[in-house]
Amino acid sequence: MDFSIPERLAPVLREIHDFVNEVLIAEEPELLQTGFFTAEARLGALREQVKAKGWWLPQAPRELGGMGLSVLEHGLVSEVLGRSPYGHYVFGCQAPDAGNLEILHLFGNEDQKARFLQPLSRGEIRSCFAMTEPGTAGSNPTQLACTAVKDGDDYVINGCKWFTTAADGAAFAIVMAVTTPDGPKHGRASQIIVPCDTPGFSISRNIPVMGHRGEGWASHSEIRYEDCRVPRTNLLGEEGAGFLIAQERLGPGRIHHCMRWVGICERAFDMMCQRACSRQLDGDKTLAHKQLVQAFIAESRAQINAARLMVLDAAWKIDNVGFSAARVEISLIKFFVADVMMKVVDRAIQVHGALGLTDDTVLAFYYAHERGARIYDGPDEVHKVSAARRILRSYG
Amino acid sequence: MDFSIPERLAPVLREIHDFVNEVLIAEEPELLQTGFFTAEARLGALREQVKAKGWWLPQAPRELGGMGLSVLEHGLVSEVLGRSPYGHYVFGCQAPDAGNLEILHLFGNEDQKARFLQPLSRGEIRSCFAMTEPGTAGSNPTQLACTAVKDGDDYVINGCKWFTTAADGAAFAIVMAVTTPDGPKHGRASQIIVPCDTPGFSISRNIPVMGHRGEGWASHSEIRYEDCRVPRTNLLGEEGAGFLIAQERLGPGRIHHCMRWVGICERAFDMMCQRACSRQLDGDKTLAHKQLVQAFIAESRAQINAARLMVLDAAWKIDNVGFSAARVEISLIKFFVADVMMKVVDRAIQVHGALGLTDDTVLAFYYAHERGARIYDGPDEVHKVSAARRILRSYG
């Protein structure tokens, strides 16, 4: 057992940490107060700095121009990037592009790689992933209603998707649609690449979330597919392999998500401690002298340590034993870390008092926009049930 | 002991309940999607309906044109109004006007009543209450930095206040300012009426809260007072009585706030149950068949019942034994009910899944905008400590 940061990563991790804290967080207030399209130029400049330092696409293999890190190593990078809402975007490993990049790399044919993966990996275009539907339970993907019917050399897609993150301004979507309605339960859907300028693809609205419609990468769209026709060569992987590929997409993605959440925790924790030390009460006492604040801090520290170690342990298992062996751990971290994040952010707000409710700090942003963590990619309840069932198999 | 709704209130309470559910909630989506100033006309029309039915100012004595309800009775009305974010506004009992109305009624002189109380009670103007300051701990009001210095027949006010709710468009503010800096700890501050068009009164900004600046009644301002001069006749009550009056203002106000929160709970609870029954899963099963959802529902129901009874009990004590005897209860409900509200809203969101994050329901609004309940009027931690200290006196 060894709990130290991997040696080859330690120095670069420190540098990235400094970059996030000194460069990115300094620009954060401005970036967060404008819409994405306004921020985009500035973000692009930051991306150039990142590329120049050799930190672009930390999660991707070297042949794609990435850093070639292991799941655990990218987890550690993801933690640091999570300290700022634009961290992942600036390093090119933001959802949903990172996941799309991965499945295009694994399942795309040469033509698909040339047209979609290459520009995506260079950050020239953005993409989106369309699975969730308003009318069917996301926790049960076999209920998908969106269909892709073969017609000559084409698929004709019809349906409605929502919470398609970052569709606004994206170049293409990867769409889960039922191609084999009478196939086995998990073999009915396929993933199909749909350029966003395809006729019949239309964004109904950017869904207002917690009072914000957002824009560009920072938005979630509702999208109608009406007789949306793409060539059958846009099929990603095998027909009917939609779920299989989606699983592949979610696996390491959960690690990176969870480590991003840990990064959010660390940021909120630092802010809570700084506030406690600086907020003057009577005499020379600060909030840091109050036991109830001390309890917030100790409990948060314990929970963050717990969350972090659990994610790293799961990442290590994926790297060393394989994704399959880590399925229980992946479900556990999904709900455990999301819960810790919301609790730590909540306590940090409480210690900030009224200030914590305002946009003068990043805490309110996290409070409102990370609440979804307990819902997307499977709500807490689904992960608890699924982890328990898997565990109980060895006792039955 | 008698747990039934007071007989004289029961029928009118049912009518108000129907009005809120059928008229107000029907208009809610539109009202919430526009700014306050746009909504104002429509809200005015609703106010006319309320006046016509004799429900205007439920909390105020009949001589002010109100319904003359007891604290407990208005609590029950407040619960029903809390089911919609504009409920209290439409009935004329919204914060901060309701509190200002009360203290003007109790402490204002005839001139003040004529100029400020009368138009306020008719809903012709709005007001605000300026206590919280960005630089001093709200939980310790003896630290107030804002000063009002006597100069001839005037007070000259200097300082900075923030979270002055509804200042945007208000006709006057009631400002807490230090008039006797060397007085006893709780006798330093006074309350002074400041018309908002007084030179030296300037709104620096509407503070962005959870991503929203808001406007009009639905906003929280940061306000600078620079040599802001008002006649000494604008003093409300005695000089140095600022805290005393503020306590008076907060007492029954907490009941109404807490019952409003209970109303929010009831609304969120109904939505959670409706969603559970309507969200289809496999076969003919809905979310309502899932034990984890059932546990949410049973736990929420128990907590709401608990919260509601505690507030009503405190209200009864105020009505029958006096405010002083109910101080512990009032601190207890402040943190207990706010906690229950946030938990119930959170569970309702969780049961709605992605939909719960959107503005397609009112839940996200409550999640973001009621988080402050655990902070304003004294954060949870301050109320816990203060209740405990009072309790411990009888054991010491």
Place this chain on the structure above:
Amino acid sequence: MDFSIPERLAPVLREIHDFVNEVLIAEEPELLQTGFFTAEARLGALREQVKAKGWWLPQAPRELGGMGLSVLEHGLVSEVLGRSPYGHYVFGCQAPDAGNLEILHLFGNEDQKARFLQPLSRGEIRSCFAMTEPGTAGSNPTQLACTAVKDGDDYVINGCKWFTTAADGAAFAIVMAVTTPDGPKHGRASQIIVPCDTPGFSISRNIPVMGHRGEGWASHSEIRYEDCRVPRTNLLGEEGAGFLIAQERLGPGRIHHCMRWVGICERAFDMMCQRACSRQLDGDKTLAHKQLVQAFIAESRAQINAARLMVLDAAWKIDNVGFSAARVEISLIKFFVADVMMKVVDRAIQVHGALGLTDDTVLAFYYAHERGARIYDGPDEVHKVSAARRILRSYG
């Protein structure tokens, strides 16, 4: 609405409170440190005092020699008695005798009343109630395995029961046994009175619970029924009415149980506050000055108030609207109050430090012996599910 103690009860309640605090609690250490059979004489003397004061059988109608209190009124008495583990026993309203007394009164024929109810109501004999079985899920009473087969004028009972509280030394048991195995699900079982000296009735053991076998009234037995033959005239009520009668038995019983738990909370709360005020730390500071202890106290007070009001509200509903209308409330208080009790006792222990673990205070007794509250009469989980289902009916 009226939250005051009923006028006719207030003075007697105060007297009972003083009796418990001054007489009973003074004898408690001695009573708890010996077995029941040793304590019995002293307990008998205390019972005589109670009878002399006219407080015997508070829950029972006057015709049985009781105080003739309403459910709510007896609830208030039960709260006070709950302050000491022997409170209910000394007043004659202890489980399981109180429940048996009630159903014998409601369903017993004249002969049964003469032979069983009369001596029971005078406290001359004790009884037990045999429902729970080791092999079948208590939450699903339709699975009962114990049978009573008619044979001539007799029932012949075979089966195994456990957690038959107070069987050790009891004069008779009321046994739930299947008499109509092919009847409708809830009509298979009957209640049959079985004198404990009936051949075939044998106590296998007093079950060791948390390290204690106990004895007499303070024990839980495992009992075998082997060809245990009683006359058919020992049937209580109708054949097949077992569940119906059991429900009757549990209804008001839950109120009294829950109020007993509230009494335990009050006792533990008092002890926690006294300890906080007396435990010296540095200088002149006591534990009462520590915010974490203050938070324990404020949170406990809020939760106890909540629990208490919920139980009284449910009691009021039973008295005024009927048991049926209060079913949801009864399920809610079952799990809510038990949870509050365990939390308050746990915090009181924590504030007592090592002392709280010892038998030098009553807290360890409560901690160990009231844990069952979350299990008996239906575990938390069953009550949550059942309350939710009932609630959801009106939304479906």
Place this chain on the structure above:
Amino acid sequence: MDFSIPERLAPVLREIHDFVNEVLIAEEPELLQTGFFTAEARLGALREQVKAKGWWLPQAPRELGGMGLSVLEHGLVSEVLGRSPYGHYVFGCQAPDAGNLEILHLFGNEDQKARFLQPLSRGEIRSCFAMTEPGTAGSNPTQLACTAVKDGDDYVINGCKWFTTAADGAAFAIVMAVTTPDGPKHGRASQIIVPCDTPGFSISRNIPVMGHRGEGWASHSEIRYEDCRVPRTNLLGEEGAGFLIAQERLGPGRIHHCMRWVGICERAFDMMCQRACSRQLDGDKTLAHKQLVQAFIAESRAQINAARLMVLDAAWKIDNVGFSAARVEISLIKFFVADVMMKVVDRAIQVHGALGLTDDTVLAFYYAHERGARIYDGPDEVHKVSAARRILRSYG
């Protein structure tokens, strides 16, 4: 980073695991149902088996006849031993002997080693450690009241200690007593070895804890020291070094305690899962099909994983960076793991229903006897405050 079991330990750990599960747990019911003195012979035989396998004193250096494991390695062994209440005793690493062994090894002189350490390390005698006093706050050891006054070549000890674990039948006590009352706050007390047959050393009682007085190793005594005279050569280490040595004693000890608690969690978790799979409900459904039970299982698994990783991380830090660098982690695990343990045991009881309350399983034993974990060696609250203060230093 590497989350695998250290290679040299893996095979032996598996063997110890099997020994605990197959040999020790098989004898557990018998061992737990008799007093310690009755069980002692059987325990001695088990110790012989352990010695024969080379597993004796896993925590001790080879020169003492131990396995020479690192802190982390012994942590992993401790986890496995924690699966049964007598695990540590049978392997010779039980508290308080393990701690005494360690400080005698580190601070004892040759004579002390020969007379006390040698027989202790062979398991021939038992010892105890006397710090806690009934009248002074354990969380503030500078308040110690027990004194050791020099008189010629002797120390004369006077005072009262309680919760001296395992004093009943011990050969010697290591006693914390004030030798320099006017020394600096943490330099007043010394540790002195007191043979239990010294005149003036008398056990007042075995303190009844949760209804049990216990006996022998499984007891906690209250002990009076009245003019208890021992030679000054019985001083352990330097005069005034009492706290320093006590810290040394607690450091790695906390790791082993915490890993023992993790072992208890694993045992309770296994039992919970086995029960869930075997408890039949309606039809072919078992408790394992119930979502509320599944949630217990998933949440427990997550919390145990979290607890375990945090302890191993702290152990790794002690081994690789030193005890001092791990002080925050050690405080965090103290309260975090104890809390997880109590929650997991509680849920396991709940899933067992009435059976969980009985001594037919080991769960009730854990519930009652491990409650102290949140109190001894510093209550939760003290560790939270102390960890927070240490953390806040770097923000101040």
